[in-house]
Amino acid sequence: MLAVHKPDQVSTAWVRKESGGASNMTEGKNIPNSSADVPFRSKELRKQSLIQHTGLVGVIDEGTKTIGFSIYTTPDFNEIAAHRVELSVISPQDGWYEQDPLEIMASINKCAEEAIKQLPEHGFSSSDIVSVGITNQRETTIVWDAVTGKPLYNAIVWKDIRTSSTVEKIVAKVQDPNHFRNITGLPISTYFSALKIRWLKDNVPEVRQAIRGQRCKAGTVDSWIVWNLTNGALHITDVTNASRTLLMNLETQNWDPVLLKTFAIKEDMLPTIRSCSEIFGKITSERSALRGMTLSGIMGNQQASLLGQMCVKPGQTKNTYRSGCFLLCNTGDKPVFSRHGLLTTVAYKLGPQAPTIYAIEGAVSVAGHALSWLQNKMRILPDSRDAEKYAEMVPTSGDVYFVPAFTGLYAPYWRQNARGIIIGLTQFTRKNHIVRAALESICFQTRDILECMHQECGYEINKLHADGKLTTNNLLMQLQADTIGMPVFRSQLMDSTAFGAAMCAAQAEGIDLCKFEPEKRYYENVHYDTFLATTTDVERKERYGKWKRAVERSLGWVIKQKKTREHTEENYRMLSSLPASIFLISSFAMLVHSFAATAQ
Numbered sequence: 001m002l003a004v005h006k007p008d009q010v011s012t013a014w015v016r017k018e019s020g021g022a023s024n025m026t027e028g029k030n031i032p033n034s035s036a037d038v039p040f041r042s043k044e045l046r047k048q049s050l051i052q053h054t055g056l057v058g059v060i061d062e063g064t065k066t067i068g069f070s071i072y073t074t075p076d077f078n079e080i081a082a083h084r085v086e087l088s089v090i091s092p093q094d095g096w097y098e099q100d101p102l103e104i105m106a107s108i109n110k111c112a113e114e115a116i117k118q119l120p121e122h123g124f125s126s127s128d129i130v131s132v133g134i135t136n137q138r139e140t141t142i143v144w145d146a147v148t149g150k151p152l153y154n155a156i157v158w159k160d161i162r163t164s165s166t167v168e169k170i171v172a173k174v175q176d177p178n179h180f181r182n183i184t185g186l187p188i189s190t191y192f193s194a195l196k197i198r199w200l201k202d203n204v205p206e207v208r209q210a211i212r213g214q215r216c217k218a219g220t221v222d223s224w225i226v227w228n229l230t231n232g233a234l235h236i237t238d239v240t241n242a243s244r245t246l247l248m249n250l251e252t253q254n255w256d257p258v259l260l261k262t263f264a265i266k267e268d269m270l271p272t273i274r275s276c277s278e279i280f281g282k283i284t285s286e287r288s289a290l291r292g293m294t295l296s297g298i299m300g301n302q303q304a305s306l307l308g309q310m311c312v313k314p315g316q317t318k319n320t321y322r323s324g325c326f327l328l329c330n331t332g333d334k335p336v337f338s339r340h341g342l343l344t345t346v347a348y349k350l351g352p353q354a355p356t357i358y359a360i361e362g363a364v365s366v367a368g369h370a371l372s373w374l375q376n377k378m379r380i381l382p383d384s385r386d387a388e389k390y391a392e393m394v395p396t397s398g399d400v401y402f403v404p405a406f407t408g409l410y411a412p413y414w415r416q417n418a419r420g421i422i423i424g425l426t427q428f429t430r431k432n433h434i435v436r437a438a439l440e441s442i443c444f445q446t447r448d449i450l451e452c453m454h455q456e457c458g459y460e461i462n463k464l465h466a467d468g469k470l471t472t473n474n475l476l477m478q479l480q481a482d483t484i485g486m487p488v489f490r491s492q493l494m495d496s497t498a499f500g501a502a503m504c505a506a507q508a509e510g511i512d513l514c515k516f517e518p519e520k521r522y523y524e525n526v527h528y529d530t531f532l533a534t535t536t537d538v539e540r541k542e543r544y545g546k547w548k549r550a551v552e553r554s555l556g557w558v559i560k561q562k563k564t565r566e567h568t569e570e571n572y573r574m575l576s577s578l579p580a581s582i583f584l585i586s587s588f589a590m591l592v593h594s595f596a597a598t599a600q
């Protein structure tokens, strides 16, 4: 059941044609964005407000698949100019995902240049941009030479699993995948940057050489962008990105000496950790059309969308549906440590003196990516945007379940040895059933995480905020409500991530974008489409039970990790080179940490 939801009111039927914004969804190589492509889904929301503008904010949105630069008016939030391009992924081996750091910078520069060119037609110029914010894919790691400014290897992308065997070795040694959880909030997993930096150090001679010469810098993509935009003057990251490295102490919000020692990473390689919203410095790169502008916001993209969705009160939860899915639940100023596989992360810190707000997160590695796979590899979908049309042609998935564990399963399972399965096939199964099962897999994985969140935090989560490209798929949204038995509020803002990042950047300049309160937003139109559940408890229980059985069958498929370069490199001795004493030190330090925490 689908309804348009105005604040405090569920109104008449939603008309699909009004959703609009299709041009923003284009998956072409270059994704043009005209002035008509303001970030709202409904045409009615595109009305220019009559309020006095207080300057423009630019946002660099560096996603895994798409890079964009958008320019917004303040204090209202209207996207008046934007340019987006797709970013290539290099996959030299199964489970390896890399991106070219130079392509990242070239794309950012291109997007900024093209977006700025659109300003005069709206009566603005680049000098009206008062601040620039960055939001980026998290965990993805880049190392570069501080002297030449050149990358020393490709970026290793968050979902890359080349360090699986290292993870297994560490876990075997410490006997607990959660050994560092009460320091970092994270399990030991291929997902996080520490493992990637360590791999680069052990496997790339140029990196080792640069480390020896004290010229090696490492960081997540935000740091690489800032370094380049400031000609190497700033090596910084923000606390949300730092909280995804497995190197940051959640309590002190500094690099943790024990973890640095454990992964043999020198602190001087790493960026300084700053808040999400402050005046970081000026953009000086002569390659950038943003030269002379102030950089004042940095946030990991999933935390940015939590903020952009206005999930500012404990218990408020959002899910961003993109290549992966990322559910974050705001837990206020106290970190909640998970016992069921969720991550504890920094949600935001809106200024050096502002309180740190935490979130608990469940990450799903494969969501929209499953549709891309059906499109590009299986070729049963002409385009992932056709998924809704294909899935609607059948009333159910025909009892087919699809567990897209292409690189193992993330939360709440954290099983690297799982692999994808499609189960329940009969002679009547058609491609439409499989497409529908792929959509349902996104919904079931979301439910897995929501159940955990409920158990971990005790919050009565009774609605889910949804955003991300995939949410244009109405059937997906309806299936989601039907799977979890609660309303799904689809944001009318096309891009909550950019909104969160824009809020951060604007705030440092003293401009409040919507004051972080939904009711203070300057536009008064529809905020959300609401999708209401149409299933009964019994139906949900039965289908979810089957999903769980399918997941069971996907676990443990990989008996031994495939032999990769990582295993054959003579010089790769992560754990053999890791003296037992380090683990003793780390265990001792953990005891001290726990003791300190208990004493408070």
Ligand SMILES: Nc1ncnc2c1ncn2[C@@H]1O[C@H](COP(=O)(O)OP(=O)(O)O)[C@@H](O)[C@H]1O
Pocket: 025, 063, 064, 065, 066, 321, 322, 323, 324, 367, 368, 369, 370, 371, 372, 384, 385, 386, 387, 468, 469, 470, 472, 473
């Ligand atoms: N209109 C759509 N309908 C269904 N799926 C879509 C649509 N647009 C994008 N996708 C899916 O969303 C994913 C890409 O979203 P995007 O936000 O560009 O990715 P990323 O977060 O990785 O940068 C792809 O996996 C694609 O399959």
Ligand SMILES: O=P(O)(O)OC[C@H](O)CO
Pocket: 062, 063, 064, 065, 136, 137, 138, 139, 158, 300, 301, 302, 322, 323, 324
């Ligand atoms: O750009 P996305 O949506 O793939 O974001 C990736 C996440 O930040 C990874 O943790």
